[in-house]
Amino acid sequence: MHSPLPVFALLFNAFVWGLTWWPFRHMFDAGLHPLWATAVMYAMVLTGLLLFRPGILRQIRDNPGLWVLALSSGLNNVAFNWAITIGDVVRVILLFYLMPAWAILLAWKVLGERPTPTAIARLLLAFCGVFLVIWPKDGGLARLFAALSLADWLALFGGFMFAFTNVTLRRMHRTPGQARMFSMFGGCMLTALAAAFVGGQFGLVPQFPAPNATWVTTAVLLAMTLAVGNWALQYGASRLAASVTAVVMLSEVAFASVSSVLLGAAQLDTRSLLGGALILMAAAWSAWPRKVKAPPASASHS
Template sequence: MPAPALRAGASFLFMQSPLPVFALLFNAFVWGLAWWPFRVMHGAGLHPLWATATMYALVLLGLLALRPGILAQVRQHPGLWLLALASGFNNVAFNWAVTVGDVVRVILLFYLMPAWAVLLAWRILGERPTPMALARLVLAFAGVVLVLLPEGTSPARLLQNLSMADGLALMGGFMFALVNVTVRRLHAVPGQARMFAMFGGCMLMALLAGFVGLQFGVVEAFPAFNATWAVTALLLSGVLMLGNWALQFGASRLKAGTTAVVMLSEVVFASVSSVLLSASQLEARTVLGGSLILLAALLASLRR
């Protein structure tokens, strides 16, 4: 076979490799089951805010050891502060919500993110929503009403039925959408600088929220050393780093729409694991509302 044909054949095989998809599935699996170690640490006395701060401190130390010059890159891009804040709020809200709330309900409300992204892209990037985008918004928010509103309850009482975990999940999804929009604005910034800013924001916001919550009595003090939460935090921080690398590997080799569709498998991993471990209860309205939310997310992914 001539050399050009060899190169073309090799390129075809590379493009057809299942490794990028498996890498994304691994990342979705990690985050789909992350609720469990957070609950293990919480049961050992470590609040999810302190757990988040501890884990990302370990991750940042690892990044600095591997990329000593990364701080200089971060200082060159002041816009990374918004990315750090949005990432921090997103992670704090999600980790706290899946620790104290119904896992399936939290995950579904969090995946309202594509709907928030439409509104944020309109406001921040000037991207006017198309009629189809508005239809996805209606679809997603209809799903939220079904998930949050008990049967036979007036829609006027929607906010009254919000638990703390529900509110955290909604805020987490909104902040995740802000992260995605901000990343698009900062596309020219080196990827490792963006990653460091995101992880740094997660650590700082967890510490800040923890100290504020401590003053108001909603967060327990940092506990004495315990092998259970210490080993769990160490292992989870390592797994999260692997998951992030897997995400970078897969997302850089697949179309954005394909990546988004594959990442929806996180909902499946979280739902199945939480039901099997009795951390969630599936009701008909939750399943129907969740289906509408995921359909809106799937349509947004396929559009890309």
């Protein structure tokens, strides 16, 4: 009899990420922009990793390709955290989960994996869903791009970088796992700091605020929770088939959708529901078991 613990571990990780929008908004209301929040939290996590695994830095030095992984996962995480803080949570999550469609195109260009007719069908299904989600209520192709908000663009870009992170991880599957994890967390911190600085120059991001009990406490608790969630992901993904992991992780959409609607951070209409259904069908279809050698487990949000 197989133990249910790996599945529960993945569900816990999905639950954590499905509810991260709330503490990010809580910190934002307390004066801490999500870019600064991302940098602060991952600085805490990195400090803990260095205390327990000081040899990680040598592994990073011996694998210069990890800098690519750091950049992609950093951009993915920054875009996602910013988007769920300022946008409609359900809309952001759905646009972000266009990731499997981006992965088909990236695997073709980066890994040389030519897409099959089935993969192209999944791609078209996912993009049809996206068009339903983002199509303006008053219609018209000319109004489409004007109707996209900053949160929408961040969600689409974050999903693309999430796919690029997955492809990069597949190329670097022989690199030690703890080195990959450290580079991903480090990339999240450095990219958030750089984006906060650049955004501040253009007036998009306020200066780092004075510490207050609200955002400091929230940041510490969320950093600890994300660290436990990442451990749960590593535990579950290492014991289950990649296809099973991918399907279970789709529960993040349900956790985020239900919590945000109940707390008034998102709205659901018929078109969003239909578009979301198509996007999730494409994602689940991409995770359907095939008679090929399973690739290494995919990445989380870092």
